[in-house]
Amino acid sequence: MTKELRILMVDDHPIIIEGYKKVLLDNRSDSYRLIIDTANTSDEANDKIETSINDSFYDVVFLDIGLPPSKNREISSGEDLGKKIRQSSPNTKLIVLTMFVQNIRLLSILKSLRPEAFMIKSDVTATEFLFAFDTVLEGQTYSSQTVQDLMRKQIVNDFYVDKTDRDILYHLSCGVKTKELPDVVPVSLAAIEKRKKIMREAFGVEDLRDITLINKARELGFL
Structure with a gap:
């Protein structure tokens, strides 16, 4: 059959x-x-x-x-x-x-x-x-x-973009300021800053501006 x-x-x-x-x-x-x-x-x-x-x-x-x-x-x-x-x-x-x-x-x-x-x-x-x-x-x-x-x-490390990282990137791309992110993402401002730093390092972004991080995240398909 x-x-x-x-x-x-x-x-x-x-x-x-x-x-x-x-x-x-x-x-x-x-x-x-x-x-x-x-x-x-x-x-x-x-x-x-x-x-x-x-x-x-x-x-x-x-x-x-x-x-x-x-x-x-x-x-x-x-x-x-x-x-x-x-x-x-x-x-x-x-x-x-x-x-x-x-x-x-x-x-x-x-x-x-x-x-x-x-x-x-x-x-x-x-x-x-x-x-x-x-x-x-x-x-x-x-x-x-x-x-x-x-x-x-094995040329990448163990970094992994999770839902919280994606939410941070999304709201930044919508124009939300970093200091306002704790109002829409359920983590502290210090944790958000740490996550942004880790993402910049993982993405190879040296520029500290949010727009540069957003553009790179979009290029990589995370937005």
């Missing part, structure tokens, strides 16, 4: 999703009964994940990290969606695909999501896409070459 696989593909570029679907349907529909849902926005993806929690969890989720925030900004990127999937459906296989290649950004994704497969879009061919899919279904993990190089060289 052909095994049924429920799949969600999330990417803000519909043409990319169509490519993913075609590769799977052309090459794996004889092996599996593929039920493929798609989402092009954080809100649409979140709705489908919420529905799956009350219905039937997805077996595999293909997730783009560089998604625009949700309308209410509760989801700032695909990384937040991945965290939600991890919490609500730990048995779902998570295949992360991203355009980010900065070491600190990749490390943040690895630490927060621990995806079964992690691929840089520019690395991926149809053959590699299928190999990663098969590898994950066999209960193993897969990383594309750029991610392998990162892990092998």
